[in-house]
Amino acid sequence: MAILKPILYILVYPGLIFLMVYSTFCEWYDRKLYARLQNRIGPLHTGRSGILQPVADIIKLFAKEDIVPEKADKAMFTALPIFALAIVCTAALYLPVWHYTEAASFISFPGDLIVVAYLLTLPTLIFFLAGWHSTNYFSAIGGVRVLTMLFGYEIPLLLALLSPAVLADSWRLLEIARFFQNKPLLMLVNVIGFVIALIALQAKLERVPFDIPHAETEIIGGQFTEYSGKKLAFFRLLGDIEMVVGAGLISAVFLGGFPGGLLPGLAWFIIKTLFVISLLAAMRAATSRIRIDQMIHFSWRWLAPLAVLQLFIVIIIKGMVS
């Protein structure tokens, strides 16, 4: 039994199978909501209300011809999407979904917040490498934009994630979540941080208004221009899973996690991540894409100072509470 549980954890919930199913569902939800906000219908024909459309898209991409550019480094070009997908799936394991164990183990230990943040940063680096190794001007521009944007949103995101950790006096996701479950009112202290984390997550996911690296009217597909077939499918799946993990991380840190064992925990996970995804979809529908210089300007002028302010507020409140 002791071995079975980690295997279940990795393969079933919240591991691969759950992630694949739930991330495609989340993509459908996001697309449908985005479409309704724009006065469209959205996916309709594949499955009930088009719920299988993301799965159909991925199956279609898997069946497509897979082209590697002549001048590209073939091994690197092929390995990058797989690595990125593996990294994001690994990050999902650290979400405190099951309350698996109170004692430190390979999935929950003091400091796992930093590990998740780190694992979520790696795909960005891989996007850059993918753009660079595509040997295409548009990919190269996209890759450089990915890195430039990283300098904008990464530090505000980390600062925003740290403020609840400071309040809860722990860098362990499980303990941060439990702290806010016991004192739900203290969640209100982190409103600014929550908003910053949402905006930074939107930038990390490269969605409007931050879809600058693959702005299709400017640089075609950006870092993904040369990718096709299975490799592109991996990148798409990666985007969906990153959205789920990012939303899960924000729910765990800011919204009190997923209490109540397996089934209530699952219900909480779905409710809270869908709530975060709804906010992201609304942000996507209400804004237009901004320029890379405007993005950096916005991050350092507004996000970073506000994140520092949030940290100060947290420190003051912590002094008052204890």
Place this chain on the structure above:
Amino acid sequence: MEYKVALGPQHPALHEPISIRMTLDGEIIRDADLKLGYNHRGIEKLAESRTYIQNLYLTERICGICSFSHQTCYTQGVEKLMELVPARRGLYIRTLVCELERVHSHLLWLGVAGQEAGFESFFMYTWRDREVVMDILDWISGNRVHYSMNTFGGVRRDIDELQKKKILDSLGLLKSRTEYYLNLAASEPTFLGRLAGVGKLSKETAIALCAVGPTLRASGVPMDVRKDDPYAVYDEVPFEVCTADSCDVLGRAVVRVKELIQSYLIIEFLLKNLPEGPIKVKAPRKVKENEVYSRYEAPRGENVHYIKSNGSDKPERLKVRAPTLANYAATIAMLKNGFIADIPLIFAAIDPCICCAERLVQLDSARNGESRVLTFSQLRAMANQRYKNVNFKKKDIAWPF
């Protein structure tokens, strides 16, 4: 490091083939050039072999958006050649369709601007509202795109009281929506940030480079054929020429939205003052020898047709200068020293209609004055010869980084 990138002829931001050759320095465009000629259709040559009546429906097909502009420009030119005075009711209905077309074209442009800026919601909303005016056009002409309303001496279809009432009802909705877009464009920070200060074109440069239409008016030059050289019944209709002083893409958007509001007023005036009487007068089949230069204010700017007649029932020469062609020089000036991110916006801001502007030019060699005309098979032989000599081995494909 500077490097050269070709944007197009196939590119997601371009709806028609054109190539923008850029010299980039990081994200900044140091130099730009346009390469045309991917979409030549030989319409001018075709017009010479058709009768004046047949050409009505050919000129309409020069453009899919401003189809009525080209048709009206041609019709008015031929009417001048025929020395024909069109029926007044016909002229009112013609002007009405002109303005309805301007409304649908400007709403379409707003959506395109939203899409190029990555603001998809704006695109979806404006195009949904555009359906209202498309339905009106469908209802009074029977077609959504090529209305075929014009004929020499008037129009082909009349408007009845029920149609009048329906158009006036729909205008209320369009007016409120347009005001909402004006507020949105002026208050949504991300959209405003993308449009303001982009693609600067000073008043002097705009005049020097012969820009036309909203591009020129956004640089503060109140030039509009409808006011300067009134055709149809524009001399009887009260309206303002809309301008902006910001000289950027935002200005061009504001000019278009203001023109929309002016168009609604014009449509209202025309419907309320529609005179009684016939909608057309009888026109002759043959046109005596003469030439004419016809001007028309299309939604995109001044549209010009030159028609030369030779006494038969076919024109000897039809020359079309679409407004897009006049704006290309200004586009290159606007692109220089801009960001890559602004290319689609700057380019879309002239509302390009590439296939309208494609014309054949035969150049004489500057050295010996010779000119050369190649047939299609000769061209193919040249292409085969060229690619036979190119070595496509992997090591020869350059990747500069």
